[in-house]
Amino acid sequence: MKSVLSAITASVALSLASGAQAETLRLLTWGSYAPDNVIEMFEEKYPDIDVEVTYSNNEEMIAKLRATGGAGFDLAQPSHDRIYAAQLEFDIYKPLDLSQIDTSNMTPKLLDGVKENATIDGEVYAVPHQWGTTGLMVNTAEAPDVKNWGDLCDPAYKGKTSMRLKRTILLATAYSLGEDPFAAYSDLDKYQGILDDVTEKLIECKDNIKAYWQGGDDLSAMMLSGEIVASESWDSTAYKLFGENPDIKFVPPASGALAWIDTFVLPRKGKADDAAYKWINFVLQPDVVELMSASTGAIASINGAADLLPEDKKAAVNAAFTDADIDNLKFFANIPPGVEDMEGKALEKIKAATGG
Amino acid sequence: MGSDIRKLSLLLLFLPFSLWILLLIILPHVGMVVLSLKEKVAPRVYEFGFGNYIDFFMEPIYWNTLIRTGLMSLLVTFLALLIGFPVAYYIAKLAGNRTKGMLFMLCLIPLWVSDLIRAFGWILLLRESGIISSFLLSSGLIDTPIEFLYTDATVIMGLVYTVMLFMIVPLVSTLDGMDNAMIEAGYNLGGNGFTVLRRIIIPYAMPGIVSGCIVVFMMTAGSYLTPILMGGKNSSWFTEQIYDQFISRYNWESGAAFGFLLLAFTSVVVWLGLKLSGQTLSSTVAKS
Numbered sequence: 001m002k003s004v005l006s007a008i009t010a011s012v013a014l015s016l017a018s019g020a021q022a023e024t025l026r027l028l029t030w031g032s033y034a035p036d037n038v039i040e041m042f043e044e045k046y047p048d049i050d051v052e053v054t055y056s057n058n059e060e061m062i063a064k065l066r067a068t069g070g071a072g073f074d075l076a077q078p079s080h081d082r083i084y085a086a087q088l089e090f091d092i093y094k095p096l097d098l099s100q101i102d103t104s105n106m107t108p109k110l111l112d113g114v115k116e117n118a119t120i121d122g123e124v125y126a127v128p129h130q131w132g133t134t135g136l137m138v139n140t141a142e143a144p145d146v147k148n149w150g151d152l153c154d155p156a157y158k159g160k161t162s163m164r165l166k167r168t169i170l171l172a173t174a175y176s177l178g179e180d181p182f183a184a185y186s187d188l189d190k191y192q193g194i195l196d197d198v199t200e201k202l203i204e205c206k207d208n209i210k211a212y213w214q215g216g217d218d219l220s221a222m223m224l225s226g227e228i229v230a231s232e233s234w235d236s237t238a239y240k241l242f243g244e245n246p247d248i249k250f251v252p253p254a255s256g257a258l259a260w261i262d263t264f265v266l267p268r269k270g271k272a273d274d275a276a277y278k279w280i281n282f283v284l285q286p287d288v289v290e291l292m293s294a295s296t297g298a299i300a301s302i303n304g305a306a307d308l309l310p311e312d313k314k315a316a317v318n319a320a321f322t323d324a325d326i327d328n329l330k331f332f333a334n335i336p337p338g339v340e341d342m343e344g345k346a347l348e349k350i351k352a353a354t355g356g
Numbered sequence: 357m358g359s360d361i362r363k364l365s366l367l368l369l370f371l372p373f374s375l376w377i378l379l380l381i382i383l384p385h386v387g388m389v390v391l392s393l394k395e396k397v398a399p400r401v402y403e404f405g406f407g408n409y410i411d412f413f414m415e416p417i418y419w420n421t422l423i424r425t426g427l428m429s430l431l432v433t434f435l436a437l438l439i440g441f442p443v444a445y446y447i448a449k450l451a452g453n454r455t456k457g458m459l460f461m462l463c464l465i466p467l468w469v470s471d472l473i474r475a476f477g478w479i480l481l482l483r484e485s486g487i488i489s490s491f492l493l494s495s496g497l498i499d500t501p502i503e504f505l506y507t508d509a510t511v512i513m514g515l516v517y518t519v520m521l522f523m524i525v526p527l528v529s530t531l532d533g534m535d536n537a538m539i540e541a542g543y544n545l546g547g548n549g550f551t552v553l554r555r556i557i558i559p560y561a562m563p564g565i566v567s568g569c570i571v572v573f574m575m576t577a578g579s580y581l582t583p584i585l586m587g588g589k590n591s592s593w594f595t596e597q598i599y600d601q602f603i604s605r606y607n608w609e610s611g612a613a614f615g616f617l618l619l620a621f622t623s624v625v626v627w628l629g630l631k632l633s634g635q636t637l638s639s640t641v642a643k644s
Contacts, residue, residue: 059603066606089399089606159503165589166604211506211588225485227503337399344605345415352417352592 024050025275028064028076030262031055033130035295042282049275058082065092070268075276080261081332083118083126089337093265095123100277103127105284110301114263117334126263127280128301130292133329134168135257135320137223137233141247146230148254149176153205162222162231165212165351167343168258169232173198175255175330182333192342199346203353223248236297239316250320252328259329261301392612408613418597418614422621425594428508429576430625432515436523436572437565439516444527444564445557449536460528463521471518475585478514479505482586506588514582519575523568530564531557566633566640570626577622594618 027034034053042051054073056064061078070092078086087093103111110128118126138146143157149172152161163169174181174194184191210228213219216237222228223241235257238250264280266273283292286308289300294310299317309317395407412418447459466474481487482504489501504510538560542552558565583593598618601611630636 059606062606063603066608085399086606091400206589209589210503214584225483227484340605341607344600344607347604348417348597348600351589352421354590 022048022050023272023275024052025075025272025279026052026054026073026270027279028054028056028061028073028267030057030077030296032295032297033077033262033292035291038283038288038291038295041288041291042279045282046275046278049272049278051279062086062090062092065267066090068269070094070270072269073267074270074272075279076265076267077129077262078126078265079332080114080117080126080128080263081334083263083265084120084334085337085340087120087125092268093125094268094270095125096127096264096266097273097277098124098127100274101127102281102284105286105302107301107303107305110261113331114261118263118265126265128261129264129280129283130296130298130300131259131261132298133235133252133257133259134172134232135235135238135253136251137219137231137238137241137248138251139223139226139229139245139248142226142229146251149173149232150201152230152232153201153208155208157229158208159210160227160229161208162210162213162219162228164214164219164232165347167347169202170195170198170343170346171330171332172232172253172255172258173201175258176253177201178255182330185333185336185339188336188338188342191339195342195346199349202350206350206353235317235320238320239297239313242316242319243312250316252321252325256328256330257325259331261331262298388612388615391609392616394609396607396609402609408610409617411610412613412617421592421597422594422617424592425577426621426625428512428515429573432512432519432576433569433573435512435516436519437569440520440523440527440568441561441565444524444531447524448528448531449534449539463524466517467521471581472585474518475514475582478510478517478586482510505586506590508587508591511583511587511591514586515576515579518579518582519572522571522575526564526568526571527561528564530561534560562635563640566630566635569629573626573629574622577618 033055034051039051039053043049058078061076062082065073065076066086069090076093083093106128110131114126114128115124118124136146136149136152143160145151145154146157149169151157152163171181174197177194177197179194179197181191181194184194210222213222213231216234219231219233219237220241223231224244233250235250238248241248242250264276266276270276282288284300284302286302286304289302289305290308290310293300293305293308293313297313299305299309306314306317392408393404393406394402395405397403443463447456447463451459479486483489484501484503484505486504488504489498492498493501534557538556539552542556547555578595580593580595580599583591584596587593594614595618598611598614601607601614630640
């Protein structure tokens, strides 16, 4: 009996001791944002930190953190427009200690943009990690004329286009109708007017759409099999397909591609802030950025990051963007309270309509 | 002393079940009721009220989707019964002992694979560049590829396939207990096949039919994967609305209200079904 007891005490003491030694960094991020080779390098540099990764998306990240009041993860990566309102409503993040983060090499435009979007009561809640755009993916051999969002509704490509039925396409369609939806965020009555036009347009368009895609995989399958010839798409998905079929190109729409920045935030009840800061600084080093971008296809928010893309992706980017396209980028604006409901209702109407 | 031990062992045997019900069923539901009765008035400010339920009735899209889900689920239940009954009858009454086990196994095997994989299986078969379409194309029966996916018919077929087993199992177990002499007596007294089926077999199988239908209807109305993956652009399923409220719109309050409305709706449909067919739970489900 005594030996059993002492064995138990010993093992408890051991686990306590090792618990004090090894810290765990619980990372909540997007698929492909924590490639194995980067994690291995990080754990080699910091042998006392274990990295645990959970893959998710914007909506689920916030739902997960809301369910626990910000516990269960030490570092999360929502997009820059998902910080302000989520923090106001649910109080799930904690302010960053910017002195712990090496911001000297970050692209000033992105850093300032994110800070502006994610500052509450003088406290900064997020810093940028990678950015990319949403635009059009076009099989240029089959559909050479697709240049703007509205062309997805061109009857010439009936049954051969696709889009994702989320808020992005609402905003994109608003821009293609000549409106500025983000400017209208401050006047919700006006925004409702824009949304009504957009809803009508997208319901008319429904007959032209083959199916709404849900994620990068089903979009890729439809595009590669030739079932569709043009679609709304993330640029990184298009770059991946460019490698398999050079006719498939990313086309920034004439009214401007929509740009998102994925950020780093600390969940409110995170327990390993030090490890989180180490990870942030680690993955923004140029040599690590190269590995990261190869996995994600997105561009890091440090100076000269476009040159750190792997060769095939660099070719795809150069085939897609001119400098004028970059100037024309529309960055997502903060979502004010109430807008999610308005946009959600519009999406429901489109989904429930029986098709034009 | 002896009775104390018996009481204690009864208590201990009952404990896991009651803990399960209390902690995993009752408590979360109470939490959801409370959540569904909160109205959001401003960020981090909530008021008690029925606003989330009123919203549901004010917005035709929501209750149309619920009714659509209900009707399609009824259709799926009916089709599953129509297809499942002959199969169950064959397994229970006509097949020999060894074939019986094998046939039952054949019904069970698809269940070893998850819903998701089965839905993807259908997608591979039915998509425009999929197996069936390219087979028809290469055999010269059609000139242009056909898209079989993304229609209501596909969703219903997929759902019937998913729930079939839950119809067959209770039917087999009730029909198994039926004495063959009853059927023989029916024929001896001059009944034809249809009369025997209508007057003898179906009444006897009623407990199995009712419990099978209830299980299948509930599973269909609450299913998520099959309608989403196979339904395409026009399929609205009520569970998708609940998911959207919870995840896309961060509106847990209204999502919780929708969840209870689905529960209430399916319960009412089951109750109506029992009333209309003149059955009660105790005379059917409790017996099967």
